[in-house]
Structures are given as C-alpha cells and as structure tokens.
Amino acid sequence: MNNLKQWVIWLAVTLVGAGSFAMLALSRGEQVNAVWLVLAAIACYSIAYRFYSKFIAERVFELDDTRLTPAQRRNDGLDYVPTNRWVLFGHHFAAIAGAGPLVGPILAAQMGFLPGTIWILVGVMLAGAVQDFLVLFISSRRDGRSLGEIAKQELGPLTGIIVMIGVLGVMIIILSALALVVVKALAESPWGVFSIAATIPIAIFMGVYMRFIRPGRIAEVSVIGFVLMMLGIIYGENVAASPTWGPLLTLTGPQLTLALVAYGFIASVLPVWLLLAPRDYLSTFLKIGVIAGLGIGILFSMPELKMPALTRFIDGSGPVFAGQLFPFLFITIACGACSGFHALVASGTTPKLIEKESHMRLIGYGSMLCESAVAIMALICASVLDPGIYFAMNAPAAVIGSTVQSASEVINGWGFVITPEMLTQIAKDVGEHSILSRAGGAPTFAVGMSHIIAEIFNSRAMMGFWYHFAILFEALFILTAVDAGTRACRFMVQDTVGIVVPGLARSTSWFGNLVGTAVAVSSWGFFVYQGVTDPLGGINTLWPLFGIGNQMLASMALLLGTVVLFKMKKQHYAWVTVLPTVWLFITSMTAGWQKIFHESPAIGFLATANKFKAAIADGTVLAPAKSIEDMGRIVFNNQINAVLCGFFMLVAVVMLISTIIHIRKALGQAHPTVHEVGGPAAEGARA
Amino acid sequence: MLDLSGILPSTRRASPADDASLQDAYEQYVAGLRASQPGSTPMQPDDFRRLSLGSDWLSGVKDAAKKVVQTCRLMVGIHDYEYYLAHMRERHPEATPLTRNAFYRYCLEARYPGEGRPGGSRCPC
Numbered sequence: 001m002n003n004l005k006q007w008v009i010w011l012a013v014t015l016v017g018a019g020s021f022a023m024l025a026l027s028r029g030e031q032v033n034a035v036w037l038v039l040a041a042i043a044c045y046s047i048a049y050r051f052y053s054k055f056i057a058e059r060v061f062e063l064d065d066t067r068l069t070p071a072q073r074r075n076d077g078l079d080y081v082p083t084n085r086w087v088l089f090g091h092h093f094a095a096i097a098g099a100g101p102l103v104g105p106i107l108a109a110q111m112g113f114l115p116g117t118i119w120i121l122v123g124v125m126l127a128g129a130v131q132d133f134l135v136l137f138i139s140s141r142r143d144g145r146s147l148g149e150i151a152k153q154e155l156g157p158l159t160g161i162i163v164m165i166g167v168l169g170v171m172i173i174i175l176s177a178l179a180l181v182v183v184k185a186l187a188e189s190p191w192g193v194f195s196i197a198a199t200i201p202i203a204i205f206m207g208v209y210m211r212f213i214r215p216g217r218i219a220e221v222s223v224i225g226f227v228l229m230m231l232g233i234i235y236g237e238n239v240a241a242s243p244t245w246g247p248l249l250t251l252t253g254p255q256l257t258l259a260l261v262a263y264g265f266i267a268s269v270l271p272v273w274l275l276l277a278p279r280d281y282l283s284t285f286l287k288i289g290v291i292a293g294l295g296i297g298i299l300f301s302m303p304e305l306k307m308p309a310l311t312r313f314i315d316g317s318g319p320v321f322a323g324q325l326f327p328f329l330f331i332t333i334a335c336g337a338c339s340g341f342h343a344l345v346a347s348g349t350t351p352k353l354i355e356k357e358s359h360m361r362l363i364g365y366g367s368m369l370c371e372s373a374v375a376i377m378a379l380i381c382a383s384v385l386d387p388g389i390y391f392a393m394n395a396p397a398a399v400i401g402s403t404v405q406s407a408s409e410v411i412n413g414w415g416f417v418i419t420p421e422m423l424t425q426i427a428k429d430v431g432e433h434s435i436l437s438r439a440g441g442a443p444t445f446a447v448g449m450s451h452i453i454a455e456i457f458n459s460r461a462m463m464g465f466w467y468h469f470a471i472l473f474e475a476l477f478i479l480t481a482v483d484a485g486t487r488a489c490r491f492m493v494q495d496t497v498g499i500v501v502p503g504l505a506r507s508t509s510w511f512g513n514l515v516g517t518a519v520a521v522s523s524w525g526f527f528v529y530q531g532v533t534d535p536l537g538g539i540n541t542l543w544p545l546f547g548i549g550n551q552m553l554a555s556m557a558l559l560l561g562t563v564v565l566f567k568m569k570k571q572h573y574a575w576v577t578v579l580p581t582v583w584l585f586i587t588s589m590t591a592g593w594q595k596i597f598h599e600s601p602a603i604g605f606l607a608t609a610n611k612f613k614a615a616i617a618d619g620t621v622l623a624p625a626k627s628i629e630d631m632g633r634i635v636f637n638n639q640i641n642a643v644l645c646g647f648f649m650l651v652a653v654v655m656l657i658s659t660i661i662h663i664r665k666a667l668g669q670a671h672p673t674v675h676e677v678g679g680p681a682a683e684g685a686r687a
Numbered sequence: 688m689l690d691l692s693g694i695l696p697s698t699r700r701a702s703p704a705d706d707a708s709l710q711d712a713y714e715q716y717v718a719g720l721r722a723s724q725p726g727s728t729p730m731q732p733d734d735f736r737r738l739s740l741g742s743d744w745l746s747g748v749k750d751a752a753k754k755v756v757q758t759c760r761l762m763v764g765i766h767d768y769e770y771y772l773a774h775m776r777e778r779h780p781e782a783t784p785l786t787r788n789a790f791y792r793y794c795l796e797a798r799y800p801g802e803g804r805p806g807g808s809r810c811p812c
Contacts, residue, residue: 076774087757090758094762094809100812171811218763334812341811341812487800487801550812
C-alpha cells in the first residue's frame with residue numbers, strides 16, 4: 001500500500017515536470033510564465049535527489065553509518081566536529097554558492113532561456129552534484145584531506161603537482177573575470193562606486209568592533225554593518241547627484257581597474273580580522289538573504305519570460321559571447337551546472353564536520369541542487385527583461401554603438417523591438433546615466449531583480465534602490481572573493497615555487513608576503529586590464545577562458561573519482577563518473593581548441609593576433625587600437641590567452657593519461673587498492 | 688524523501704552541551720532546595736529534565752532556533768563554543784580549554800587561506 005502511494009506520488013512529480021518542460025519548449029511565439037520553469041526545475045531536483053543520489057549513496061559508494069567519519073574519529077571540538085546535518089548543509093551551501101551561477105546563465109540567455117535551462121538541470125543532476133558528492137565522499141574517507149593531497153596519494157606526486165598548478169591558473173582567471181564584472185558594473189556609476197567604497201570603512205569598523213569591543217558578537221555586528229550599508233545605498237543617490245562628489249566618483253573602466261588592483265593588494269596583506277572577515281560576514285548573510293528573497297519574489301510575482309525560448313544567436317553570431325551553442329553554452333554556464341572549484345570546497349572543511357556517512361547525500365548532492373536553483377533564478381532574472389533591454393545591456397559598444405539611438409537601431413535589426421526612449425527610461429528608473437554595454441551579468445541581474453520586485457509592489461519608485469542593492473550584493477561578494485582569492489593565490493605561488501626552491505616555500509617574512517601578493521595581484525590585474533580595454537567588452541574573452549578552466553577542473557576531479565572507483569573494485573558503476581567526465585572533456589576540449597585555433601577572429605585568439613600582426617606589417621591601425629603600440633599589445637594579449645588556454649588543455653590531457661595508467665593498474669589487482677582511512681574493520685574507540 | 692529527524696523534537700539527540708548544562712542546572716536546583724528547605728527531597732533527574740525543557744513543542748522550537756543560529760555562525764566559520772567546552776570537559780578534563788575569545792580567533796584564522804591550506808574553504812565563483 002505504502003509502495004503504491006510512493007509510486008503515485010513520484011508519477012505525479014514526473015508528470016508535472018514533463019508537463020512544465022512541454023510548456024517551456026512548445027509555446028513558441030508566446031510568452032511563458034516563469035512558474036513553469038520553476039516547476040520543471042523542482043521536479044527534476046526531486047527526482048534526481050530521490051532516485052539517483054540514493055542509487056549513488058547506496059550502491060556506488062555504499063555509505064555506511066557504522067564507519068567512523070573524520071569528525072567522529074578525530075573529534076577535537078575545533079576542526080573536527082560531528083555536526084547536525086542541516087546545520088552542515090547550510091554551511092556547505094554557503095561555501096559553494098558564489099557569483100558564478102549569477103553570471104554564466106545571464107550571459108547564456110542570449111541563446112534563449114531553453115538551452116540554458118536544459119543544461120543547468122541535466123548538468124547538475126548528472127555531473128555537478130555527482131562531482132560534489134563524490135569528492136566529499138572521497139575526502140571524508142581520507143580524514144578530510146584536500147583535493148591536491150588526494151591526487152598525490154592516489155595518482156602520484158607528479159599528478160598532484162599538475163592539479164595544483166591547474167588550480168592556480170583557474171584561480172587567477174576567475175579572479176580577473178570576477179573583478180571585471182565589478183568594473184563593468186561600477187564604471188561611470190558614482191552611486192554604485194560610493195555604496196561599494198563605503199563598505200570598506202564599514203567593514204573596518206566592524207572588524208575593530210569584533211576584535212576589541214565585543215568579540216564574537218557576529219549577529220550584532222552584522223546587523224550594524226547591514227544598516228550602515230543600506231544607509232550607504234540610500235544616501236549614495238544624493239552623493240552621486242552632488243556637483244563636487246558626483247564627478248569625483250565617476251570613474252572610467254581603467255581607473256576602476258587600477259583602484260581594484262590597489263585594493264586587492266592592500267586588502268590581502270592586512271590581517272584577516274580587519275577587513276576580510278567582517279566583509280565576509282556581510283556578504284555571506286546578504287547572499288543567503290538575497291537568494292531566499294529572490295526565490296520568494298519569483299514565486300509571488302510569477303513574471304512572464306519575455307526572452308524567447310531560442311534566439312537566432314544559437315548559430316554562434318551572438319553579441320554577448322561568440323561561438324555556437326555547442327560547445328560554448330556548456331562552458332559559459334559553468335557554476336550552476338558543474339563547477340570544478342566545488343571539488344576544493346568539498347575537500348575543505350565540510351568533510352571534517354560530517355556526523356554520519358549517510359549525511360553526505362544531503363550535504364554533497366543536495367547543496368549542489370540548491371546552487372543550481374540559484375542559476376535558474378539568475379536565468380529567470382535575465383529572461384523577464386525585454387530582450388531588447390537585455391541585448392542593449394550585454395552587447396559590447398563595438399557592436400551597438402554608444403548612444404541609445406544607435407543601440408536601438410542595431411537591436412531592432414536583430415528583430416527585438418526597442419526604442420531609444422525605453423532605454424533612456426530604464427536607465428532613469430534605476431538611477432544610472434546609461435545602461436548600455438554593461439556586460440558581465442551583475443547589472444542585468446540587478447535590473448531583472450528590481451523588475452521582479454517592482455512587479456510585486458506594483459511600483460517603479462524603488463527601482464533605483466533595488467538596482468544598487470543588487471549591484472552592492474554582487475560587488476561585495478566579489479570583493480570578498482578577490483581578497484580571499486589573492487591570499488590563496490599567494491600561498492599557491494609560494495607552494496609552487498617551493499617545489500623548485502624548497503627554501504622559499506614557507507616564507508612567513510613580510511618580504512615574501514609582499515612579493516607573493518604582488519605576483520598574485522599583477523597576474524589577475526593583467527587580465528582585468530586587458531579585458532577592460534578590449535572593445536568587445538573583455539567578458540567575451542575572459543568568461544569562456546574561465547569556463548574552460550573550471551570545466552577542466554571538474555573533469556579532473558571526476559577523473560580522480562573514476563580512479564578511486566576502479567581502485568575500490570567498483571568498475572561496474574564507473575559510468576556514474578565516466579559519463580559526465582566524457583561530456584565535460586568533449587565540451588571543454590572543443591571549446592579550448594576553438595578559442596585557440598578558430599579561424600574567425602571573434603572566437604580564435606590566434607586568428608585575432610594574426611589579424612593585428614598583419615595590420616602592423618601593413619602599417620595600418622585597426623579599430624579599438626589607437627596606435628601601433630596598442631596593436632602590439634593586442635597581439636601580445638591574445639597570444640597570452642592562447643597559451644593559457646593551451647595550458648589548461650595540456651593539464652587535463654596529462655591528468656587523463658595518468659588516470660588511464662592508474663585504472664589499468666587497478667584492473668590488474670584482484671583486491672581494492674584505495675588508501676582509505678578507518679574502514680569498518682579498523683573500528684576503534686571514539687578518540 | 689526529506690528526513691527531518693534532525694529538526695523534529697521527538698528524535699532529538701541530546702548533545703554533550705545540553706547534557707552538561709542540564710546537569711549543572713540540576714545540581715544548582717538540588718543545592719538551592721537543600722539550602723532553602725533542608726527537609727524536603729529533591730525530584731529525580733529525569734523528572735527535572737522533563738519539567739525544565741517545558742513542553743515538547745516549545746523545546747522543539749527552541750532547538751530549531753538554536754540550530755538556525757548555529758547554521759548562521761558556521762556559515763561564516765565560527766564553530767560552537769559550548770560544544771567545544773563540553774567536549775574538553777568530557778574528554779580532556781586535565782587540559783585548559785581555550786577561552787571564548789581565543790576560540791573565536793582560532794576559528795577566524797582557520798577560515799581563510801593560510802600557511803599549509805592555500806585552498807581556503809570557499810568557492811570564489
């Protein structure tokens with residue numbers, strides 16, 4: 001009887017999901033309500049969690065609650081603590097959720113909402129959530145070791161080093177892409193610049209308060225910080241309107257880049273308690289609050305999706321990023337579907353806090369489903385806008401020009417109706433001079449979010465506040481990531497240098513700190529500067545590069561997991577990891593290859609470099625560049641990008657070869673050869 | 688599908704921290720009673736636990752609220768100090784535990800990238 005009831009329930013869920021997909025896919029030419037998208041997503045997540053994650057947990061991993069977890073074995077009340085599963089779920093979700101799922105889906109919306117939706121859902125069910133769950137499982141069976149250490153242990157020291165260098169490369173690119181998002185959002189926006197700049201003294205005040213006045217009072221200090229920040233947004237409008245402060249805070253892209261590089265350098269040599277930690281508190285709580293609020297907002301307002309299901313740009317001629325649907329959609333939407341960085345988080349603090357092995361299903365697989373839901377919300381935010389507004393905000397100035405007249409003319413030519421008055425009106429609504437060519441996701445997300453909120457309250461009066469609130473939320477988050485990421489890079493640089501010159505590895509001196517930080521900051525600063533001076537908007541170049549790197553990292557983590565499955569003698573279930581690995585490998589390799597060698601300068605780095613080289617030889621200056629030196633720089637930048645892209649591909653291929661060697665070795669063995677800690681036989685008393 | 692046993696009060700497992708504070712409260716109650724009314728017999732520990740937690744519903748709400756606070760603190764890397772104290776009292780009674788302030792500083796340092804843990808504990812993207 002109970003069984004029958006289960007069947008009926010899950011049949012109903014399946015039908016709702018299938019029906020919602022049919023609504024999304026089949027209603028061509030008319031607008032679809034966002035509710036169908038939400039329903040389709042919820043149905044997919046429920047089915048995947050109930051059936052697929054259960055299958056992985058019980059059959060593939062054979063999670064065993066009688067086995068001691070690292071938290072039970074090494075419980076010290078500090079780093080290893082058995083934690084309630086819901087508490088840990090919240091912790092893990094907060095650790096994996098970032099700005100990535102808010103940017104990728106918005107850029108991908110240029111192809112219509114349907115391709116993005118399908119990849120976000122299918123990708124998370126079969127690849128992303130599997131990867132997170134897998135790495136969490138592997139790490140927790142190895143005392144919570146980090147990804148690099150596990151790779152070293154299971155695949156040998158050389159592969160371990162390669163993984164580490166790969167991570168460093170992807171880290172630098174993600175920092176530059178994120179920093180560029182902030183620059184794009186704040187350029188020529190005095191209101192935005194003021195409200196972000198105000199968070200620096202606010203955070204320092206919070207840091208001092210928590211260090212010396214009332215230590216550990218996180219709730220109290222976060223509320224104080226939040227109120228001050230909101231005042232910053234509210235009075236930011238007046239500051240921006242002031243004749244003295246307004247022009248002073250109206251910064252161009254290159255100026256903002258320099259400011260950001262200087263900020264990144266100073267912030268990451270300061271002690272963590274002063275600036276990083278308090279900013280982190282604000283951004284974490286704000287992020288969770290915005291995600292929850294936006295989810296509720298979408299359910300309440302039930303907006304219509306104005307973006308068509310598919311646009312003509314699936315052919316690769318899109319203005320936001322170049323390249324066809326395959327492979328570029330799959331690397332543009334990285335984080336919401338599958339993110340390699342999660343392998344680092346899932347082998348960080350979370351495995352040290354797991355109370356029982358069976359909890360990993362909720363924490364590993366479940367958190368990633370939630371992250372994917374964030375990506376779906378971002379996609380909805382981009383799709384509720386008029387497509388004309390979306391393209392005006394995301395197409396580069398080189399394509400649509402820099403006036404509302406030229407922009408609306410070009411966009412009308414693409415078949416999306418927009419008038420110059422509409423573009424002026426929306427800029428006025430959100431309190432900006434112009435919304436043209438603000439690629440990078442944050443501004444589009446902000447306009448979409450303020451649009452949804454305006455729909456709930458049926459008033460556009462507060463749109464300016466909500467727009468700057470959303471910008472602040474993303475920028476705050478990204479600045480925290482830039483600060484923490486620069487520190488991480490510095491230690492990775494020191495570790496990497498330490499392999500060659502062991503004496504330099506553990507340099508705690510001020511000099512070592514400053515040099516390491518300078519290397520880290522200048523690496524990402526180089527790419528940001530290159531991006532900001534790029535007439536095609538920069539995001540165009542950097543985001544695909546990041547996507548390729550991130551998907552490579554994910555496939556490397558999945559390869560590691562495949563080796564572990566073979567070593568566990570579980571090869572008959574290896575398709576669980578092989579299937580997503582093959583797909584990620586094909587898409588990221590194809591994309592990487594096209595980014596380097598494609599004959600169209602819009603896509604291929606070398607084609608661009610050659611085009612400019614040829615022009616230099618002729619002595620002509622091609623547009624964006626203003627002089628022959630500019631031209632030389634463009635050639636150099638594109639060559640660097642090609643080298644970096646090739647490097648990511650090389651790292652992945654080396655990892656693949658190493659994997660195959662180890663799989664063959666494991667197949668030759670009759671017994672499991674994994675390096676697990678604390679099997680059921682090795683049961684000891686709780687330490 | 689969703690197992691809510693961690694939140695619902697019926698299957699709630701007492702953590703060492705709960706046990707310890709309840710034990711303290713019981714001892715205080717016994718001492719207080721002996722001081723004010725030397726002749727009376729104090730109630731049994733089980734009865735005291737039942738009464739002191741109030742109704743099941745209320746303790747459930749209290750417990751859920753506590754978990755929400757714990758979640759928020761853990762989200763920014765601050766572990767549970769009460770749990771740590773109880774753990775130290777139970778397992779290492781001879782050692783001096785960190786003070787609340789030192790514990791907080793320890794958690795703060797451990798959260799961000801540093802010597803030996805370059806990865807950090809969060810996703811930049």
